[in-house]
Amino acid sequence: MSTTESHVHGIGQSIKRKEDDRFIRGKGTYVDDISLPGMLHMAILRSPLAHAKLVSIDTTAAAALDGVVAVITGADLAAHNLAWMPTLSGDTQAVFVTDKVRFQGQEVAAVVAESAYVAYDALDLIEVEYDPLDVIVDPRKALEAGAPLIRDEKEDQTDNRCYHWESGDKGATDAAFAKAAVVVSLDTHYPRCHPAPLETCGIVADVNPATGKATLHLTSQAPHAHRTLFAIVAGLPEQNIQIKTPDIGGGFGNKVPIYPGYVAATAASLLIGRPVKWIESRSENLISTGFARDFHMSGDLALDNDGKMLALRVKLVSDNGAFFADAQPTKFRAGLFHIVTGSYDMPVAHIEADGAYTNKAPGGVAYRCSFRVTEASYLIERLVQNAAYELGTDPAALRFKNFIKPEQFPYKSATGFEYDSGDYPRALELALEQLGYNQLRQEQKKLREEGKLLGIGIASFTEVVGAGKSKEYDIAGLKMFDSAELRVHPTGKAILKIGVQTQGQGHETTFAQIVASELGIPSEDVVVQYGDTDNVPYGLGTYASRSTPVAGAATAVIARKLREKGRTLAAHLLEVSEEDLEWETDHFSVKGAPDKKVSIQDVAFAAYTNMPDGMEPGLEGVHYYDPPNMTYPFGSYLVAVEVDEGTGEWKVRRMVAVDDCGVRINPMIVEGQIHGGLTEGYAIAAMQLIDFDEEGNCIGGNFTDYLIPTAWETPHFETHETVTPSPHHPIGAKGVGESATVGSPAAYVNAVVDAVRHLGVTNIDMPVTSAKVWQAIQDAKT
Amino acid sequence: MFPSRFDYSAPDSLDEALATLGQRADETKVLAGGQSLIPLLKLRFAAPATLVDINRIPGLDVLEESNGHLRIGTLARHNQLAADSLVGRRYPTIASAAPQIADPLVRNLGTIGGSLAHGDPAGDWGSVMLALNAEVVVRGPTGERRIPIDDFLVDIFTTSLNEDEIVTEVLVPQPEGSFGGAYLKLERKVGDFATVGVAVHLELDGDTIARAGLGLTAVGSRNIKPTNAENALGGNKCSDELFAEAARLAAEAADPVSDVRGPATYKRAVVEAYVKRGLAEARDQARARAGRT
Numbered sequence A: 001m002s003t004t005e006s007h008v009h010g011i012g013q014s015i016k017r018k019e020d021d022r023f024i025r026g027k028g029t030y031v032d033d034i035s036l037p038g039m040l041h042m043a044i045l046r047s048p049l050a051h052a053k054l055v056s057i058d059t060t061a062a063a064a065l066d067g068v069v070a071v072i073t074g075a076d077l078a079a080h081n082l083a084w085m086p087t088l089s090g091d092t093q094a095v096f097v098t099d100k101v102r103f104q105g106q107e108v109a110a111v112v113a114e115s116a117y118v119a120y121d122a123l124d125l126i127e128v129e130y131d132p133l134d135v136i137v138d139p140r141k142a143l144e145a146g147a148p149l150i151r152d153e154k155e156d157q158t159d160n161r162c163y164h165w166e167s168g169d170k171g172a173t174d175a176a177f178a179k180a181a182v183v184v185s186l187d188t189h190y191p192r193c194h195p196a197p198l199e200t201c202g203i204v205a206d207v208n209p210a211t212g213k214a215t216l217h218l219t220s221q222a223p224h225a226h227r228t229l230f231a232i233v234a235g236l237p238e239q240n241i242q243i244k245t246p247d248i249g250g251g252f253g254n255k256v257p258i259y260p261g262y263v264a265a266t267a268a269s270l271l272i273g274r275p276v277k278w279i280e281s282r283s284e285n286l287i288s289t290g291f292a293r294d295f296h297m298s299g300d301l302a303l304d305n306d307g308k309m310l311a312l313r314v315k316l317v318s319d320n321g322a323f324f325a326d327a328q329p330t331k332f333r334a335g336l337f338h339i340v341t342g343s344y345d346m347p348v349a350h351i352e353a354d355g356a357y358t359n360k361a362p363g364g365v366a367y368r369c370s371f372r373v374t375e376a377s378y379l380i381e382r383l384v385q386n387a388a389y390e391l392g393t394d395p396a397a398l399r400f401k402n403f404i405k406p407e408q409f410p411y412k413s414a415t416g417f418e419y420d421s422g423d424y425p426r427a428l429e430l431a432l433e434q435l436g437y438n439q440l441r442q443e444q445k446k447l448r449e450e451g452k453l454l455g456i457g458i459a460s461f462t463e464v465v466g467a468g469k470s471k472e473y474d475i476a477g478l479k480m481f482d483s484a485e486l487r488v489h490p491t492g493k494a495i496l497k498i499g500v501q502t503q504g505q506g507h508e509t510t511f512a513q514i515v516a517s518e519l520g521i522p523s524e525d526v527v528v529q530y531g532d533t534d535n536v537p538y539g540l541g542t543y544a545s546r547s548t549p550v551a552g553a554a555t556a557v558i559a560r561k562l563r564e565k566g567r568t569l570a571a572h573l574l575e576v577s578e579e580d581l582e583w584e585t586d587h588f589s590v591k592g593a594p595d596k597k598v599s600i601q602d603v604a605f606a607a608y609t610n611m612p613d614g615m616e617p618g619l620e621g622v623h624y625y626d627p628p629n630m631t632y633p634f635g636s637y638l639v640a641v642e643v644d645e646g647t648g649e650w651k652v653r654r655m656v657a658v659d660d661c662g663v664r665i666n667p668m669i670v671e672g673q674i675h676g677g678l679t680e681g682y683a684i685a686a687m688q689l690i691d692f693d694e695e696g697n698c699i700g701g702n703f704t705d706y707l708i709p710t711a712w713e714t715p716h717f718e719t720h721e722t723v724t725p726s727p728h729h730p731i732g733a734k735g736v737g738e739s740a741t742v743g744s745p746a747a748y749v750n751a752v753v754d755a756v757r758h759l760g761v762t763n764i765d766m767p768v769t770s771a772k773v774w775q776a777i778q779d780a781k782t
Numbered sequence B: 001m002f003p004s005r006f007d008y009s010a011p012d013s014l015d016e017a018l019a020t021l022g023q024r025a026d027e028t029k030v031l032a033g034g035q036s037l038i039p040l041l042k043l044r045f046a047a048p049a050t051l052v053d054i055n056r057i058p059g060l061d062v063l064e065e066s067n068g069h070l071r072i073g074t075l076a077r078h079n080q081l082a083a084d085s086l087v088g089r090r091y092p093t094i095a096s097a098a099p100q101i102a103d104p105l106v107r108n109l110g111t112i113g114g115s116l117a118h119g120d121p122a123g124d125w126g127s128v129m130l131a132l133n134a135e136v137v138v139r140g141p142t143g144e145r146r147i148p149i150d151d152f153l154v155d156i157f158t159t160s161l162n163e164d165e166i167v168t169e170v171l172v173p174q175p176e177g178s179f180g181g182a183y184l185k186l187e188r189k190v191g192d193f194a195t196v197g198v199a200v201h202l203e204l205d206g207d208t209i210a211r212a213g214l215g216l217t218a219v220g221s222r223n224i225k226p227t228n229a230e231n232a233l234g235g236n237k238c239s240d241e242l243f244a245e246a247a248r249l250a251a252e253a254a255d256p257v258s259d260v261r262g263p264a265t266y267k268r269a270v271v272e273a274y275v276k277r278g279l280a281e282a283r284d285q286a287r288a289r290a291g292r293t
């Protein structure tokens, strides 16, 4: 980075985050901080049973309690045609129960009251009679013939299957397997976990009875998409709906769906004519809102005797809960799981997926993951590790042998992806070197002789992020492009309005840095706005690491367009022709006469005060960016663990992470994203589980059971980078918000398995608790 | 999280607290650190009509040795016990357990008396006090009682404390000879309740065990005192075989259930592993102490 460029604080500089000042000083504004005159409070009554007919609801006593304004039931919503709503996967979901309860924690009724205390007091007074039905918690049982039908209200739905989906070439795959010398198999469950953002979901719905305008202060990762869906669900004219996202306390995919509470609070405000606030409790968030994963996967990897991969076959059953509410592109019913061939040159592959309705909460959100890439990455990296054991080769060597080679990019995968760029061997080499892999393998051998357990796990993941292109990718019909609108003021300061949302990623900083690098306006002079649908251009929101690949590209493009207009203005100011000008960092100068120059600020001023004849005044524009392809971040993660054979406890001794996300806009923020993701990956691998008993009772509905690691357990991360730019992205950047969550769980699990595999252990399903490790050792012994 | 309505009083004497408590003992709860009670209120699992906050009553946080005992006032916070130098020097089991309870926020508020009165079999203090043969001092309308800890703890969330009584202090016998102790706790993460906890206390006379105390956490409907294991140790010389035998007996005394923290067989195995390790550690400490004197 040249010194001239550094003063604009653009791409490549670790400037501090603009947003942190207000967060650190407690000056942020979250939905629950919003209090409007006359505002009421809503609390939701949830079903204690997982599957039951709703016999009756008696709200008399609740309605009579002092301070209660309204009690809302499913029947009330049905009277306004609001008892059901569409999901993001084209299914329908009950807002409040009208016929039967389909999961524990499902919304049954709500109280709207003058205070939250009164609302909760009144909940205790609602009497509901249920008639229990048989419960199904196992998706594989749900798909068996004769299983009780969960979605009996759906026409044409005769079983509990919510989709069947295939990818790849079955015939070619079967043929390859028939010829394979070695086949390695793994049956594994990627357990149900939860994004658990620190801020739970909530809304302040403010429908003005005089103007009819609905202002919804919402915990939303996708405000525009939500506005459109609200217009469709509630039948409100879209111009009368304004979705405003204040500061969002983490999303991780949890704030992509529309929840019944949002709809109910909006309906309540509409009917009562006063603002209504609804804020979830922690338990409500964990038991009823979008969960993640819950894939039962069965993978077979075919190899020849030299360890060359020949084919991959996967059968999976996904547990989608009571409503198919995955937030994912319409065409792909199991998300982008077909990226499962990973970083390997896999000639053929075939994937068969079946989704099952169960008596569990709906969701299947992309928890810090680009639509099921996490599950895919986990499966292939576990399989490769096991294949190495089977072949008696080193797991690193087997990866090197099968990696897609740098010269093979752009690489067409067996399931139809076109990988944009990568250098997988370089990333793994760097990681091995940083870990001191060979020495550690020797130490492992020595320790084993002393009866001590050390394990090394590898994951060399490939991500696919940045949806669309719009031809292939849409959510609920909305094409996955994104947008940026840039306005440069006369004094050379700017506002950038983007269609994506920030819920902690640091967009206010990084998007300003893109403008700084492209247009020369120092990033501190660029205000970034988002999340108010009346103010910012349309976009699909932030999830699946799409902000930088899509809206970041839109930002670079619009900045370049303005720069080109600036060139015309500069030529006018300097009285030369445009061809005689060159651009550097933040000014135009005359070729060969570098002292004859005008800064971008001079140019901006001229756009309002001294434009050439015939030029449209002003310096602003909007660009909608439809990406030509996805981007493919990658990396290699190495984990070394020590396992206590007596108790099964395991501790991470080293964690080395090499990430390649292309060009890094703000390396410090990238590091932060990776640290966060590695921590979440560790949490998923080690301790997190939303579990259910046979009756469908959710176990893990609060933070004493759903565990969030503290700084104490969280491993120390050693992070490194390689940079392989995306060839099709305007600034060469790929997304990085999710790489670490996607890639790291397999590395942790592989490490634990590696420590005990000589005892005969080949698999331990996540969460890899000490109890499970101990049990696996006992089972292997007998 | 919105609790039901309750009345609140914060008396500044024990007599006043007992009087308020006596008025409607069945609907009143004592509030100490609030680290168990307040979560119950917020989840509406408990809805007492009145809370009597004892935090303003002077003298309930004593921590001193007198008359052959360590007196621990009921309001002694977990953190106070973790940081106290007398405890650190003379009561290694307490010193080892205290920093393993919950997290720093909870330790700043949670009290030893509240923890014991709560009667949670996953509470750590119960096992420590069983290993140390402590007594609980309580005051009621008719005066004071001293209850051996083994009689105080009855069942899950049940103690022999009457509704109209308040715990005032815990008495721990002073250790004799060369002693050592440890608390071993398996938890899923910091701040978690124990999957299994084992409290160990040893007093040695030379290499002979003069007194052995053990307590087991989260492996039964109350904290367990594995007396068979204690008896097997008492009067014998330290050896790995003896410790292994005691560990086996302790595991036998454990009565765990399978749950999210692991299967019962696993918890038993951890009891066995931890008793063995704890005894070895306590022995090493005792030997080191003997070496110093």
Ligand SMILES: Cc1cc2nc3c(=O)[nH]c(=O)nc-3n(C[C@H](O)[C@H](O)[C@H](O)COP(=O)(O)OP(=O)(O)OC[C@H]3O[C@@H](n4cnc5c(N)ncnc54)[C@H](O)[C@@H]3O)c2cc1C
Pocket (backbone or CB within 6 Å): B029, B030, B031, B032, B033, B034, B035, B036, B037, B038, B039, B054, B074, B100, B101, B102, B103, B106, B109, B110, B111, B112, B113, B114, B115, B116, B117, B118, B122, B123, B124, B125, B161, B165, B166, B167, B168, B191, B192, B193, B194
């Ligand atoms: C996140 C979290 C993690 C925790 N982890 C652990 C852990 O790992 N190990 C562990 O042992 N504990 C743990 N605890 C519990 C903690 O130690 C509590 O402090 C303790 O259980 C109760 O003590 P307290 O002073 O907070 O009591 P309170 O919550 O105030 O009261 C608890 C009960 O005891 C009664 N009570 C309190 N004092 C008296 C008294 N003097 N006389 C009569 N009755 C009384 C109350 O009426 C109430 O019924 C945890 C708590 C939390 C919130």
